[in-house]
Amino acid sequence: MVVxxxxxxxxxxxxxxxxxxxxxLALVVLSFFSPYAPDDRRVVPRNxxxxxxYLLGTTSTGQDVFWMLTYAVRNTLIIASxxxxxxxxxxxxLGMISGYLGGTFDRTISSVVDTFIVIPRLPLVILIAAILRxxxxxxxxxxxxxLLDWAYPSKRYRSQILSLREREFTYTxxxxxxxxxxxxxxxxxxxxxxxxxADVVSGFLFAIGFEVTLAVxxxxxxxxxxxxxxxxxxxxxxxxxxxxxxxxxxxxxxxVLTVVGFYLVSLGLGNYLDPRTRLLRLQVQG
Amino acid sequence: MxxxxxxILPRLVQWILVxxxxxxxxxxxxxxxxVNPVDQALGRMTAFQTLSPEATLELRQSLLDLYGLxxxxxxQYLNFWKRVLxxxxxxxFTSFPMTVNAIIGNAIWWTVGxxxxxxxLSWILGVILGGLAGYFRNRWWSQxxxxxxxxxxxxxxxxxxxxxxxxxAYYFPIFPLxxxxxxxxxxxxSYLSSLLEHAFLPALSxxxxxxxxxxxxxxxxxxxxxxxxYVQYAEMASLPRRRILFSYVLRNTMLPQVxxxxxxxGAIFEGALITEFVFGxxxxxxxxxxxxxxxxxxxxxxxxxxxxxxxxxASLLVDLTYPLLDPRVRYR
Numbered sequence: 172m173v174v175x176x177x178x179x180x181x182x183x184x185x186x187x188x189x190x191x192x193x194x195x196l197a198l199v200v201l202s203f204f205s206p207y208a209p210d211d212r213r214v215v216p217r218n219x220x221x222x223x224x225y226l227l228g229t230t231s232t233g234q235d236v237f238w239m240l241t242y243a244v245r246n247t248l249i250i251a252s253x254x255x256x257x258x259x260x261x262x263x264x265l266g267m268i269s270g271y272l273g274g275t276f277d278r279t280i281s282s283v284v285d286t287f288i289v290i291p292r293l294p295l296v297i298l299i300a301a302i303l304r305x306x307x308x309x310x311x312x313x314x315x316x317x318l319l320d321w322a323y324p325s326k327r328y329r330s331q332i333l334s335l336r337e338r339e340f341t342y343t344x345x346x347x348x349x350x351x352x353x354x355x356x357x358x359x360x361x362x363x364x365x366x367x368x369a370d371v372v373s374g375f376l377f378a379i380g381f382e383v384t385l386a387v388x389x390x391x392x393x394x395x396x397x398x399x400x401x402x403x404x405x406x407x408x409x410x411x412x413x414x415x416x417x418x419x420x421x422x423x424x425x426x427v428l429t430v431v432g433f434y435l436v437s438l439g440l441g442n443y444l445d446p447r448t449r450l451l452r453l454q455v456q457g
Numbered sequence: 458m459x460x461x462x463x464x465i466l467p468r469l470v471q472w473i474l475v476x477x478x479x480x481x482x483x484x485x486x487x488x489x490x491x492v493n494p495v496d497q498a499l500g501r502m503t504a505f506q507t508l509s510p511e512a513t514l515e516l517r518q519s520l521l522d523l524y525g526l527x528x529x530x531x532x533q534y535l536n537f538w539k540r541v542l543x544x545x546x547x548x549x550f551t552s553f554p555m556t557v558n559a560i561i562g563n564a565i566w567w568t569v570g571x572x573x574x575x576x577x578l579s580w581i582l583g584v585i586l587g588g589l590a591g592y593f594r595n596r597w598w599s600q601x602x603x604x605x606x607x608x609x610x611x612x613x614x615x616x617x618x619x620x621x622x623x624x625x626a627y628y629f630p631i632f633p634l635x636x637x638x639x640x641x642x643x644x645x646x647s648y649l650s651s652l653l654e655h656a657f658l659p660a661l662s663x664x665x666x667x668x669x670x671x672x673x674x675x676x677x678x679x680x681x682x683x684x685x686x687y688v689q690y691a692e693m694a695s696l697p698r699r700r701i702l703f704s705y706v707l708r709n710t711m712l713p714q715v716x717x718x719x720x721x722x723g724a725i726f727e728g729a730l731i732t733e734f735v736f737g738x739x740x741x742x743x744x745x746x747x748x749x750x751x752x753x754x755x756x757x758x759x760x761x762x763x764x765x766x767x768x769x770x771a772s773l774l775v776d777l778t779y780p781l782l783d784p785r786v787r788y789r
Contacts, residue, residue: 289769295761297757298761299486383615384615388749427616
């Protein structure tokens with residue numbers, strides 16, 4: 172809590188980012204109070220521009236853009252969360268195991284990780300999504316993105332563990348008779364958590380970007396409202412050529428806001444975690 | 458010789474490993490899918506006409522041959538490797554008599570031209586702007602530049618491209634909506650200018666994002682250099698600031714930047730899928746998109762293999778040139 176208070180007070184980018192994310196979260200919460208089900212069509216007059224009654228206008232299939240957007244943001248965030256959860260779990264586990272075990276195991280894992288970092292992900296995702304077309308649910312999409320985004324984090328965690336393992340308190344723990352498991356969970360994990368937080372944000376950026384990309388190519392789960400599929404259907408019904416841009420502007424603005432919010436928060440966190448600025452802050456406090 | 462054994466050999470092994478895993482993954486993914494491409498193709502063919510059972514069986518057999526789906530999984534795998542090593546990726550399914558190689562050969566020059574230029578341009582821009590902003594940290598223009606680029610950086614690329622297209626090709630039709638050039642290829646002014654005109658928006662969209670990324674990296678690197686002792690010393694010696702920035706600070710940030718440039722150049726073969734899709738630019742990305750929509754697996758695999766090979770080779774070359782750039786690696 173103190174950390175968050177400090178961040179809000181000292182880091183302007185964190186403040187703005189947090190504010191944006193609160194707005195985005197408010198949209199997610201609103202989706203539970205939507206008067207329409209996400210797939211209900213022809214519930215409102217078609218192709219209405221934004222007005223007091225329909226805040227962000229309506230689509231060609233008679234859906235209210237504002238309420239659609241609340242579902243879309245929710246689903247996009249669910250996809251991204253699944254991807255982040257899976258990617259980071261694999262990354263942390265592999266990084267920690269190979270950092271601790273060392274030796275042949277570490278060398279094998281490291282070269283596999285290096286290989287995965289190099290393999291281009293976009294063509295791979297597209298290949299998989301194209302083959303599974305129509306069968307890839309939005310949960311599956313999250314899984315897929317998660318399975319592709321663990322190599323780089325795992326490399327970073329490994330190097331963190333390598334340095335933690337050589338610290339004095341680790342030796343103290345060993346001499347005091349703590350088991351490896353206990354040292355890892357009690358002493359080392361707390362050090363990793365800040366890195367994990369910054370890393371989670373970059374995972375969100377990756378997943379949201381890929382979700383939008385896949386959906387506009389028509390490779391996502393087109394029956395679920397996400398930010399990407401809203402843009403896809405907007406293009407499908409020629410929103411641009413028929414001058415109904417509100418259908419497109421809403422999801423575009425939502426995605427830009429979400430990613431910028433996440434990024435600003437991570438910038439603030441990163442500055443806060445940087446050892447040099449941290450020393451400065453400690454001096455000020457002391 | 459120790460350099461070779463300790464440095465070059467592991468990199469070569471890594472390169473082979475990357476390509477091996479890449480090829481294996483591209484081989485396995487289509488085969489693990491529940492959709493059988495042969496049945497799918499048969500379904501498409503028989504949707505509009507009825508065939509006798511014998512003809513269907515025969516067609517199925519020839520398709521199996523064509524897709525390389527004969528025999529056990531191991532046989533298929535070995536055959537696949539043989540074709541990969543001969544760089545013969547077979548025919549494309551949608552534009553049948555044309556080979557995958559021919560399609561890639563036509564498309565690749567558009568992509569290499571567009572991406573090669575933009576990657577290099579955005580690299581130079583990002584390094585210089587980032588260096589300036591890192592050196593003159595407290596000027597208003599460096600703050601403005603940083604804030605703008607920080608907001609552009611995380612935005613999904615598709616959105617940047619699409620908004621540019623909306624504004625400059627649709628609402629203010631300054632630039633053309635689709636295509637690579639007008640007229641027949643020749644060294645005439647009209648053809649070359651139309652080439653530039655068509656490439657401008659796609660290039661701008663790539664440069665925006667890539668410059669933002671490079672700027673952030675370059676600024677971070679330059680800031681750490683600026684706080685080192687030698688910079689303070691040079692300032693006390695009142696060397697010209699331009700010289701401090703360009704000859705000392707930026708030069709010291711070159712190593713990671715050059716490495717990264719090599720990797721981005723290697724990623725060119727991945728194609729600018731989204732760019733080419735949004736701007737209707739003819740190139741590898743467009744070819745890949747068409748292949749995806751029409752489930753042309755041979756073409757998809759061909760482009761995926763090309764990109765894996767491109768990026769693996771680029772990272773190998775970068776690693777191999779490292780000793781030339783960084784004496785610490787050379788004299789270890």
